[in-house]
Amino acid sequence: MEPIIKCQYFEEPLLQFADGREHIDPKIGISRYGPKSFSPKRKHPDTVRIGFIGSADTIDSAKSWLKKTSEGVLCDEDHVEFPGYMEDRGFFSRLIFDQDWNGQLTQKEIDKILEKKPKERFEFLLEILEEKLDLLSKKDQPPQYIIVALPDNIYGKCKGVDYRDQEKGLVHRDLRRAFKALAMKYQIPTQFLRQKTIDGREKDDPSKVAWNFFTGLYFKAGGIPWGPIGLTPGTCYVGIAFYRPLGSKFNSMQTSLVQAFDEHGDGLILRGPEFQWNSYRMNSRSPHLNDRDANNLINIVLDRYEKEMGQTPQRVVIHKSSTFWPGEKDGFKQALGQRVKKFDLMSFDTRQSHIRLLTTSSYPPLRGTRFMVGDMDFLYTTGFISELGQSHVLHVPSPILITDHVGQDTPRETLLKEVLIMTKMNWNSSRLGGKAPITLRFSDIVGEIMREIPSDREPMPQFKFYM
Structure with missing residues (x-):
């Protein structure tokens, strides 16, 4: 006897945004009403202090990308326009930058990283990143969110490493995961920003990239983008x-x-x-x-x-x-x-x-x-x-x-x-x-x-x- 197939349909769940307004789509909900914690204000970050770790060029390009993208991104008919990360629209918040929140990798440090063998190179980069993070965390007013914008040649050679340890056997380590683990000690949320994202080599539509990046930023800064219903x-x-x-x-x-x-x-x-x-x-x-x-x-x-x-x-x-x-x-x-x-x-x-x-x-x-x-x-x-x-x-x-x-x-x-x-x-x-x-x-x-x-x-x- 063949089994009987039964079907049932559940309607798309609604989400809650500012002032208790509802929609099924996070992008449309935030565009129309603002994020949930904006009104009534609960954990809403009116401003976010942004820090950077990278070379002089990558810090400059990352900061320029953030400033430009935070103003909003147009889209095609298959995507939702990104309204921006501004005080008067989108996430209703403002990004703050200061030269004092930059942890710059010097050319001497970059050269020293690249001359090492894979395992030592990976571990040495982590040491340098932690040093920069430690210095930024001890500022009188530290950044609330730190972007790691590494040059392509550094990221490409250090994004992961495989080696054999006499006691532990074969070991694989990933740069992002290892950095996230050590960054917790300083209690500042972090985000890697790739050069291919900054210069537009990403395959995804720019509006989609912006939506994902700034939604994560808002949450890491303490906000609640939307709530379940x-x-x-x-x-x-x-x-x-x-x-x-x-x-x-x-x-x-x-x-x-x-x-x-x-x-x-x-x-x-x-x-x-x-x-x-x-x-x-x-x-x-x-x-x-x-x-x-x-x-x-x-x-x-x-x-x-x-x-x-x-x-x-x-x-x-x-x-x-x-x-x-x-x-x-x-x-x-x-x-x-x-x-x-x-x-x-x-x-x-x-x-x-x-x-x-x-x-x-x-x-x-x-x-x-x-x-x-x-x-x-x-x-x-x-x-x-x-x-x-x-x-x-x-x-x-x-x-x-x-x-x-x-x-x-x-x-x-x-x-x-x-x-x-x-x-x-x-x-x-x-x-x-x-x-x-x-x-x-x-x-x-x-x-x-x-x-x-x-x-x-x-x-x-x-x-x-x-x-």
């Missing part, structure tokens, strides 16, 4: 992932990574305890927790939530990219059952592409389409956006698969609507939605930066230091 009050949404500490032996040492969000979209990043995972012995490439570690991890999350919010969440929803093993289920259920009223555990396969819907038109399936084939449950988080009459993906979209659901406290329909909302909560980009919910979206990015943070140093919990 429809997430359940009193809920703590938790994303659990794993990463391998830098240079760990035998691919067995793993550390848990937790991202917790409230109904406003505010999130925290927490580093869980280390544990041993041998993929060969356990016959699984995806790490899993035992009941004790799962219990401990959730208690860490709830303790932090209570500290930040002043109360215990009424409900907890856990997202994971691999199915829940028996030990994980038992540990999570035990910890949650003792402290919260309702909870659901969900896992997703966001990379599956072997099952798709085929439409009778030339357009892809609608974003927000849910369909079930027997016991399998799918959700299109990318696709055609009927409210705009547009498709924001350049490839044939595929749905995510719900691979596991433990708990019966929330209807599946409600859980999937929340997933759709959380695909729109990436404040590092102004795109309408991503494929994975924010609980899982940053897992790889954050994990790669977290692995560079020594175990004896507490990582910063705010997302702006990882973006």
Whole structure:
């Protein structure tokens, strides 16, 4: 007997902007109403002090690009015009520059970097960047946001390095990730700005580049670009992932990574305890927790939530990219059952592409389409956006698969609507939605930066230091 296919459509979630105004598209919402924290003012940065690290030429060109782009960028019919980052429009904020906030790489330092071998070159550049960052952070009035604008020849030779260590084996390091990890110590958000972006060699439309850059800048400066509508009050949404500490032996040492969000979209990043995972012995490439570690991890999350919010969440929803093993289920259920009223555990396969819907038109399936084939449950988080009459993906979209659901406290329909909302909560980009919910979206990015943070140093919990 062939399985029955059932379909359901969820309308595109609305977002909230200044004065409580609503729209589905972040770009249109900010253009028309301004960012959420602008009015009523909550964390809105009226001004942002901008610092730079780079050569004399790259600092000058980066500053010129920022000044020009902040005035606004026109677009073609396929994009939304960028209104600017100005006091009277766009993000309603002003950029401030000062020569005292420039950390210049001298020609002598550049020559010394380039003459070294790859590993030493990589580490020496990091040392110099940290020296500049340290000096800027100790100014009487330090910058609030630092742009790293390296010359192409420096970035090209130092953006990554692979080497073999006698104790740690093969090691790969990435410049951006390593710098982000060390920059946290100075508590100033940073952003790499490539020369190809400044001189227009980027493949993306200039208005799209501007939208993404300044949306991230506004958030890192303390603002809230937009807020979600429809997430359940009193809920703590938790994303659990794993990463391998830098240079760990035998691919067995793993550390848990937790991202917790409230109904406003505010999130925290927490580093869980280390544990041993041998993929060969356990016959699984995806790490899993035992009941004790799962219990401990959730208690860490709830303790932090209570500290930040002043109360215990009424409900907890856990997202994971691999199915829940028996030990994980038992540990999570035990910890949650003792402290919260309702909870659901969900896992997703966001990379599956072997099952798709085929439409009778030339357009892809609608974003927000849910369909079930027997016991399998799918959700299109990318696709055609009927409210705009547009498709924001350049490839044939595929749905995510719900691979596991433990708990019966929330209807599946409600859980999937929340997933759709959380695909729109990436404040590092102004795109309408991503494929994975924010609980899982940053897992790889954050994990790669977290692995560079020594175990004896507490990582910063705010997302702006990882973006």
